[in-house]
Amino acid sequence: MTDFPPIRKAVFPVAGLGTRFLPATKSIPKEMLPIVDKPLIQYAVDEAVEAGIDTIIFVTSHKKGAILDHFDPNSELESLLTAQGNVELRDRVHNIIPDHVSTRYVIQEKALGLGHAVWCAKKLVGDEPFAVLLADDLIRSTGSGCLKQMVAEYHATGSGCIGVEEIPVSMTDRYGIVSVHKDAVGRNYIRDIVEKPSPESAPSNLGVVGRYILPAEIFSLLESVRAGAGGEIQLTDAIARLLENKPLLAHAFEGVRYDCGSRQGFIRATVDYALENADLRDDLLRYIETVKGV
Numbered sequence: 001m002t003d004f005p006p007i008r009k010a011v012f013p014v015a016g017l018g019t020r021f022l023p024a025t026k027s028i029p030k031e032m033l034p035i036v037d038k039p040l041i042q043y044a045v046d047e048a049v050e051a052g053i054d055t056i057i058f059v060t061s062h063k064k065g066a067i068l069d070h071f072d073p074n075s076e077l078e079s080l081l082t083a084q085g086n087v088e089l090r091d092r093v094h095n096i097i098p099d100h101v102s103t104r105y106v107i108q109e110k111a112l113g114l115g116h117a118v119w120c121a122k123k124l125v126g127d128e129p130f131a132v133l134l135a136d137d138l139i140r141s142t143g144s145g146c147l148k149q150m151v152a153e154y155h156a157t158g159s160g161c162i163g164v165e166e167i168p169v170s171m172t173d174r175y176g177i178v179s180v181h182k183d184a185v186g187r188n189y190i191r192d193i194v195e196k197p198s199p200e201s202a203p204s205n206l207g208v209v210g211r212y213i214l215p216a217e218i219f220s221l222l223e224s225v226r227a228g229a230g231g232e233i234q235l236t237d238a239i240a241r242l243l244e245n246k247p248l249l250a251h252a253f254e255g256v257r258y259d260c261g262s263r264q265g266f267i268r269a270t271v272d273y274a275l276e277n278a279d280l281r282d283d284l285l286r287y288i289e290t291v292k293g294v
């Protein structure tokens with residue numbers, strides 16, 4: 001390992017409108033939707049903490065009080081669980097965020113796009129490389145989590161890093177798409193990145209997923225980016241400018257990603273996580289047998 005600055009801070013943009021999940025997300029933030037018994041945001045925070053993050057920065061809207069409440073201590077609930085002798089559940093509630101990890105909040109007044117949401121964290125991040133995690137991309141890994149894998153790549157090279165996976169060519173218009181070239185040891189460096197290209201114009205079928213390690217230079221680039229695809233200020237457009245001066249890796253992570261901002265991805269994640277849970281697995285398998293062919 002070389003002496004690159006550690007990745008200590010992670011930005012969680014959670015100020016989006018979650019329109020694909022309405023009406024459920026009319027009053028509940030998309031990131032608070034649970035997969036089995038944990039909200040999406042907590043899976044992403046757990047992944048960040050595993051990767052060594054000690055400062056969690058939520059970019060939130062005025063309507064997302066539920067996220068603040070989830071990560072705030074709740075001594076009344078803990079006392080009740082203690083009195084009921086339910087120590088295991090009390091500890092789970094107590095340890096939602098480890099003591100050495102701090103949380104910060106910044107408001108994005110208007111959902112102007114992911115790029116704008118990241119820019120809102122500028123002051124809290126300061127002048128150091130940082131991570132961005134989109135909680136609706138849930139990534140299940142059997143070994144190290146996706147962000148931990150990316151932090152290792154960063155420490156090996158000093159380069160920022162973006163999580164990617166192969167997607168069906170017909171779906172390029174739903175993703176940021178990168179083209180890559182390999183270095184001498186087979187690492188994929190990003191040559192170009194475009195937001196939501198048509199299948200005909202896409203440079204590849206490598207889609208960007210919601211995990212990034214970025215240098216602080218991204219903030220000044222975000223300031224000058226104009227609204228792009230969908231009328232939003234796109235992080236992708238600032239990354240394209242960053243690539244003119246800074247190398248960025250494309251990391252094809254080990255693991256399975258679920259797009260939990262879509263109903264299909266959310267349901268698949270629920271089934272897979274339930275099948276992994278010893279208390280739920282057998283019952284779920286029996287139930288699937290009974291509904292098969294209905």
Ligand code: UTP
Pocket residue numbers: 013014015016017018019020021030059108110111112113114116117134135136261
């Ligand atoms: P998405 O585009 O997937 O989220 O943004 P969305 O806009 O909430 O959902 P749909 O498409 O309308 O269903 C990816 C992430 O960026 C955050 C979202 O909360 C989500 O975690 N985001 C997006 C912001 O924080 N601010 C924005 O202005 C836009």
